[in-house]
Amino acid sequence: MNTLSFGLLSLISHSPLSGYDLMLKIQPFWPAKHSQIYPLLATLEKNHQVTYELVSQSDKPDKKVYSITSKGIESLRNWLTEPASDPVMRDELMLKAYCISLVDPATSRKLFNARLEHYRNKISRFEDRISQIRAASGLQENGFPPHNSPNFGAFILLHKALMSSRTNIQWCEWVLSAIPPEEI
Amino acid sequence: MNTLSFGLLSLISHSPLSGYDLMLKIQPFWPAKHSQIYPLLATLEKNHQVTYELVSQSDKPDKKVYSITSKGIESLRNWLTEPASDPVMRDELMLKAYCISLVDPATSRKLFNARLEHYRNKISRFEDRISQIRAASGLQENGFPPHNSPNFGAFILLHKALMSSRTNIQWCEWVLSAIPPEEI
DNA sequence: TGCTTTTATGTATTTATTTACATATTTCAA
DNA sequence: TTGAAATATGTAAATAAATACATAAAAGCA
Structure with missing residues (x-):
């Protein structure tokens, strides 16, 4: 299996x-x-x-x-x-980032702006679903569903997705800040 | 290709x-x-x-x-x-997390502690390599290698890996804080 | 009415990825 | 000195995953 x-x-x-x-x-x-x-x-x-x-x-x-x-x-x-096997992440943008110095800033910006959009779209959906679980479980600010509740799993996964998306957005913005602006 | x-x-x-x-x-x-x-x-x-x-x-x-x-x-x-295709992430721990309420806190803790170790091991290697690039390129605190330098790619990729690892560590610690302690 | 989209389930083929098989050199430890 | 580990390159076989083929019912639109 x-x-x-x-x-x-x-x-x-x-x-x-x-x-x-x-x-x-x-x-x-x-x-x-x-x-x-x-x-x-x-x-x-x-x-x-x-x-x-x-x-x-x-x-x-x-x-x-x-x-x-x-x-x-x-x-x-x-x-x-059984222990969980290591996560596998395959991201074409990482491979492109490695040789990004081969192209002009405009081409470069396009790649990172597109990825920024990708993560921004995801984030709002996660926030909505976390609110739903909070409401359904009657949780306050920093509360968790109990460990033996089926909601626990969904809750921590949504938080992981949210935290990761936020970090990726920060990274994209940080990279974009280092790419020279397009001249007009 | x-x-x-x-x-x-x-x-x-x-x-x-x-x-x-x-x-x-x-x-x-x-x-x-x-x-x-x-x-x-x-x-x-x-x-x-x-x-x-x-x-x-x-x-x-x-x-x-x-x-x-x-x-x-x-x-x-x-x-x-060409635009980069969406990243693909496959993590067995995510699938396990979803049904984690089926097992006792001790089994649960083991999974997240193992993952915590995984990310802690990675983080020190990334920090070392960032320092190397900083030294080799003569960069100060918040400086970047120039966008047209081959170092730019490696530099931003190392930062992404470092940021992601830190976020994942935070998430594991946050999850562990919500799993009831083992009784003795 | 014909066209597209969403929901719904399946199979066939191709491509991507992993595991296993194969060989060879050097170094280091038991 | 025998065996394991790292370096190095390759092929064969098996499994996983993506794409394409196939069908169908309902809804909405032009």
């Missing part, structure tokens, strides 16, 4: 989800296309880690909603006792 | 490097095994983006040292004008 399979199990452990919903929801943590997800769900079902229910929808196409089994929960508990 | 090929070109554009050196050097930006790198270098050479020189060593095995050609530089300049 590969990491993505455990990731799907992890999401399903919170609440039943369709393959399509899983595909959308797992993107921030472990990007994957639906073509990778559907076959893994079929395998998880074959191994009795999950079950699914066909749900007819009148407004949208029908779907399969997957739920975790007790065997699936057991798999997750076991997986959690 | 894929992203890794451009990454190799980008590193070679600073100074000639062997396949083995490239493999070691590219890890922080675009992890890759030597088995992926050697065939790409052969293709780059076939397309006249790089040339290599056989270098005999008395203390170590002989090696092929690759240098960039003017055609290679042209490829890089062209590539730099």
